[in-house]
Amino acid sequence: xxxxxTVEISSDSGxxxxxxxxxxxxxxxxxxxxxxxxxxxxxPETPLTNNIENTITKYQSDLSSERLYRIELETQMSENxxxxxxxxxxxxxxxxxxxxxxxxxxxxYTKNIGTLRDELxxxxxxxxxxxxxxxxxxxxxxxxxxxxxxxxxxxxxxEIVLPNxxxxxxxxxxxxxxxxxxxxxxxEHEVNNLKAENTFLEDNxxxxxxxxxxxxxMLQIKENYEKCQHHIAHQQQIxxxxxxxxxxxxxxxxxxxxxxxxxxxxxxxxxVELDNSETVQRDFVxxxxxxxxxxxxxxxxxxxxxxxxxxxxxxxxxxxxxxNKQRVKMHCLHCGKIFCGSCLSQSISSGPKGRKVRICQVCxxxxxxxxxxxxxxxx
Numbered sequence: 346x347x348x349x350x351t352v353e354i355s356s357d358s359g360x361x362x363x364x365x366x367x368x369x370x371x372x373x374x375x376x377x378x379x380x381x382x383x384x385x386x387x388x389p390e391t392p393l394t395n396n397i398e399n400t401i402t403k404y405q406s407d408l409s410s411e412r413l414y415r416i417e418l419e420t421q422m423s424e425n426x427x428x429x430x431x432x433x434x435x436x437x438x439x440x441x442x443x444x445x446x447x448x449x450x451x452x453x454y455t456k457n458i459g460t461l462r463d464e465l466x467x468x469x470x471x472x473x474x475x476x477x478x479x480x481x482x483x484x485x486x487x488x489x490x491x492x493x494x495x496x497x498x499x500x501x502x503x504e505i506v507l508p509n510x511x512x513x514x515x516x517x518x519x520x521x522x523x524x525x526x527x528x529x530x531x532x533e534h535e536v537n538n539l540k541a542e543n544t545f546l547e548d549n550x551x552x553x554x555x556x557x558x559x560x561x562x563m564l565q566i567k568e569n570y571e572k573c574q575h576h577i578a579h580q581q582q583i584x585x586x587x588x589x590x591x592x593x594x595x596x597x598x599x600x601x602x603x604x605x606x607x608x609x610x611x612x613x614x615x616x617v618e619l620d621n622s623e624t625v626q627r628d629f630v631x632x633x634x635x636x637x638x639x640x641x642x643x644x645x646x647x648x649x650x651x652x653x654x655x656x657x658x659x660x661x662x663x664x665x666x667x668x669n670k671q672r673v674k675m676h677c678l679h680c681g682k683i684f685c686g687s688c689l690s691q692s693i694s695s696g697p698k699g700r701k702v703r704i705c706q707v708c709x710x711x712x713x714x715x716x717x718x719x720x721x722x723x724x
Contacts, residue, residue, distance in 0.1 A: 397626045404619040411612045415605060422601050429594050433587050440580045447573045454566050461556070461563055468556050471549055475542075482542060639707070652681035663688030663705060679708040691716075 653662075655674050660667055662682045668674055674683045678695075684705050691709035695702045709716055 397622055397629070401619060401622050401626070404615050404622065408612055408615045408619070411608050411615070415608050415612075418601055418605060418608075422598055425594060426598060429587075429591055433591060436580070436584055436587055440577075440584060443573070443577055443580060447570070447577060450566065450570050450573060454563070454570055457559075457563055457566070461559055464556055465560065468549075468553055472553065475546055475549055478542065479546070482539065652676075653683045655683065658683040661685040661688055675703065677705040677708055678702045679704045679712065 663684050675689050689703050692701045
């Protein structure tokens with residue numbers, strides 16, 4: 346029997362002329378409706394519980410997987426960032442040391458090349474001057490040699506005329522001696538000049554050799570400087586590559602952080618759904634227990650008269666509050682049970698004249714199809 350047929354039967358029974366027939370019909374209808382509600386409630390109880398438990402288990406599994414994935418992702422991301430930052434710092438330290446070394450070498454190179462150029466210019470000037478002096482000395486020597494050769498040849502060609510007188514011969518001998526002394530003195534002076542110039546030239550040759558060695562050293566420094574410049578360019582390229590990799594790693598980190606935030610939000614949502622499912626499950630268990638209690642009461646009511654007498658009831662059947670002088674006992678005109686005024690706040694039209702009849706919440710759920718179930722308002 347459906348709920349609509351039950352309500353129609355209760356409406357038809359309300360139009361009878363006898364109160365006893367009406368009570369009897371109401372008792373029969375009430376029993377049938379309670380049995381139908383309990384059966385409709387008990388049938389989906391087990392599948393719904395299983396679905397809720399499966400959903401909770403699934404949410405717990407998803408939540409555990411998300412937590413493990415989040416921990417693993419955070420660990421991997423931290424390790425990558427630490428390794429990359431360490432490598433970048435090492436490269437940066439090497440680059441700074443190399444730049445400092447190159448700057449020192451560049452300063453030393455600039456200073457030494459300037460000094461060397463000045464000394465080379467001086468050496469070139471001295472060398473040119475010595476070369477000019479040497480040419481002049483050679484010319485002088487050749488001129489003297491040529492003159493001497495000419496004089497010697499001329500003297501050999503001339504006839505030797507010696508004076509016949511002894512006095513004239515002595516005078517001639519003195520003249521020749523004076524000439525010889527002058528020639529020897531000039532020769533010694535010329536030899537001393539040549540020795541001094543030779544010594545000066547040897548010193549200049551030593552200076553030039555030393556300057557040449559310094560110049561070769563500077564060339565070696567320049568070659569090392571160019572190698573350092575090439576190494577710096579290579580290090581700068583490595584740093585640029587590391588910066589690009591660091592930028593990509595930061596972008597990846599940002600993406601992973603966004604995914605992590607999404608995962609956390611998903612975990613929060615799953616936790617909320619899990620809490621809601623647990624709340625629904627607890628409510629469902631509480632509802633099932635309440636329905637079982639109601640079923641037990643209905644089963645017990647089948648073996649006794651439904652109309653309760655005021656002397657037999659001390660507590661309200663709804664809120665179970667103790668009755669006193671201020672709290673008056675009132676009957677539900679559908680089930681016949683005694684309630685307080687608060688629990689008997691519902692009413693329904695009955696009879697051909699549509700009288701308002703006060704009923705309890707359970708009977709209101711049975712008779713009024715548009716009302717919400719009485720257990721939906723239970724805490």
